[in-house]
Amino acid sequence: MRRLLLAASALTTIGAAPQSAPVASFDWFAYRGADPIDSAVEPGPGQYRNPVLAGFHPDPSVLRVGDDYYLVNSTFAYFPGLPIYHSRDLVSWHQIGNAIDRPDQFDFGKLRLSRGIFAPDLSYHDGTYYLAGTCVDCGGNFVMTARDPAGPWSDPVWNKIEGIDPSLFFDADGSAWILNNGTPPEPPRYEGHRAIWIQRIDLTTLQPFGPRTVLIDGGVHPAEKPIWAEGPHIYAHDGWYYLSTAEGGTAENHSQTIWRSKSVDGPYTPGPINPILTQRDLPADRDHPITSAGHADFVTTPSGKWWATFLATRPYKGDFYNIGRETFLLPVTWHDGWPLILPPKTPIPYVHKRPDLPREADRARPQTGAFSYRDDFGGERLSPAWLMIRNPHSRWYAQADGALRLTARPAPLGGNTQPSYLGRRLQHHHGTITVRMHFAPKQAGDRAGIAILQSQDYFYTLSLAEKDGGMAVELRKRAGADDPAGGTVVASEPVRIKAGAPIDLSIRPDGARIGFAYAVKPGTWHRLPDQDATILSTKTAGGFIGATVGPFATAAH
Known part of the structure; x- marks a missing residue:
């Protein structure tokens, strides 16, 4: 228990969030991935998958x-x-x-x-x-x-x-x-x-x-x-x-x-x-x-x-x-x-x-092949698989009462500080990642949703934002250091939704293309134009890392 408390201390006990900042609340994060090779090559008895x-x-x-x-x-x-x-x-x-x-x-x-x-x-x-x-x-x-x-x-x-x-x-x-x-x-x-x-x-x-x-x-x-x-x-x-x-x-x-x-x-x-x-x-x-x-x-x-x-x-x-x-x-x-x-x-x-070792009983989600999992944010501690960009120096995240809450701050994903973003490793080139979110922006420029990020210069965000006195779903893209730090709007649709009401947001990698969708009513999806997924590749973005995907929140400056 002491080890678990120490490992989670950075996620629960740092600083304090501004009381006036908008907060995005996420009910769950769902991941489903399956690549063509997963069904083309199946391990037989006594075999394992690479x-x-x-x-x-x-x-x-x-x-x-x-x-x-x-x-x-x-x-x-x-x-x-x-x-x-x-x-x-x-x-x-x-x-x-x-x-x-x-x-x-x-x-x-x-x-x-x-x-x-x-x-x-x-x-x-x-x-x-x-x-x-x-x-x-x-x-x-x-x-x-x-x-x-x-x-x-x-x-x-x-x-x-x-x-x-x-x-x-x-x-x-x-x-x-x-x-x-x-x-x-x-x-x-x-x-x-x-x-x-x-x-x-x-x-x-x-x-x-x-x-x-x-x-x-x-x-x-x-x-x-x-x-x-x-x-x-x-x-x-x-x-x-x-x-x-x-x-x-x-x-x-x-x-x-x-x-x-x-x-x-x-x-x-x-x-x-x-x-x-x-x-x-x-x-x-x-x-x-x-x-x-x-x-x-x-x-x-x-x-x-x-x-x-x-x-x-x-x-x-x-x-x-x-x-x-x-x-x-x-x-x-x-x-x-x-x-x-x-x-x-x-x-x-x-x-x-397989190695000449007793086969281990399944005790957690798979880490390879086709699989799915869901984080309902139960308990008070985040899974150790969640990642943030650089060290935290304030408390902008909390997990309690079956929800993940991110405080929106004026720190864009493309900046050189720490944004309000938590990501999980993208483990498939083909899949669907979905969150259910509640968010009430307080002014133009407040945004929250889900992001898929290869680096601070190459990412997509799908978010709920205030626009022209109403609410809109925005798809933004950053494809290089010359683009705005928060990305450029590539698609936007007004939505009839009350501030703080639930909305589902989905990112759908599909090899060289990537899809985005939202649902005000669960199961009734509205798709936005597909985008180029190659900007999320190491070949385009450079560096040594893989993409991560997860919830984010950004406040107006």
Whole structure:
């Protein structure tokens, strides 16, 4: 109970809302998603479906302690951050908390959404859980600790290691090491030239000490100018130290490489098959492609089998995907002393044989495949899956009496402060997301409704607003930094509704198109013109995140 109260404290006890501000009340949030591949490829008995965590679950780091598995993902400038998932079978994952659940742990300030927390690493040693990561533009590299992975997690302990993507390795002799991506020892020879470094770390002070050594300079084939060696992990196996790193950047040329050494601090030799995971060597026009695979982490089962979690993407056309980078799972096989995730030119399978682990009983909603769920906002605590943009510094949200209430404030979604917005990860390219809302705007410019957002520069909002002395439903679009921070009106319809009466608002992703609808009378939907969904893609908007969708409220300036 103490952990739950701490994890929810940021959602209930910060500041106070202005008494005069309009408040939007939401009775429920309903999500239903199903992509064509969900029905085209069905897992059989003893199989599981990839991805295991759909939609905006990048940079997975996985850990086993006894019979329990834990996993963490990057969250960049969203709060709460660094979701912690638990599983007993590596397939069914349930969120048990967020490592960042207090506003004063990190200060995201006015960061853009794709800055903040990159590539966390989860590890365990002698009764303590460790989480290493980088807060880009907000502090640098850090290590946090906890006695329970569900939390509470400590404040970050900062260090002065240059670069990103730190991870910890605990050797059998009791020594502990920190490794990460950094600038090469000599001036970079080309754009994206990086190095992997290692150094001892003191587990009492969580500070590195001693010499800092280069393990990899560039990548597997230096003459080919490999880019962005990053996300390193070390594993000990059969008398060898294995170093696995991502390479090629996180777009379509992404890959995973493997090296080994007899000494933890090198020298390391690349394996005979490299990369050990990529999809860049497959035809671009294949059906239902999975692309951009890399950033892998290994874990073993009690019987000694090896598995890898990694990120990849599922475009709906070309290189367009709106749901971000997702978490996939595949076995690791060993050949002549070297691990391999997939042979060259092998597509990542959508279904695969399950790990040799007892199947976990369903205890929460699915995280992959076709599924639906509904949040009726029962109790006093929000689900840990809700996200807000940057840290909260005032109480503009509350959950009580079976409703979610958002105070409308003059902070637009496209601004550099924190808007009144709560989002859930979009986990399908095809679906329907609906809210029932009550809102009474007090003046022109007050708006509340539902938003789907890829970044502060690219989003749609469907809202109820005051217009010409009456009420209207407005559809707004922001498609670049030059557009107004609140978006531009692309459709508007007057509605006969009393202020504060219920209205249903719906967003309907459909691949490259996206629909919007409203209902003053439940079930009687009025559709607005469909819009271009590709503006919500990473290819258009840039960055490293996936779209989120949820309720918002904005007040006139």
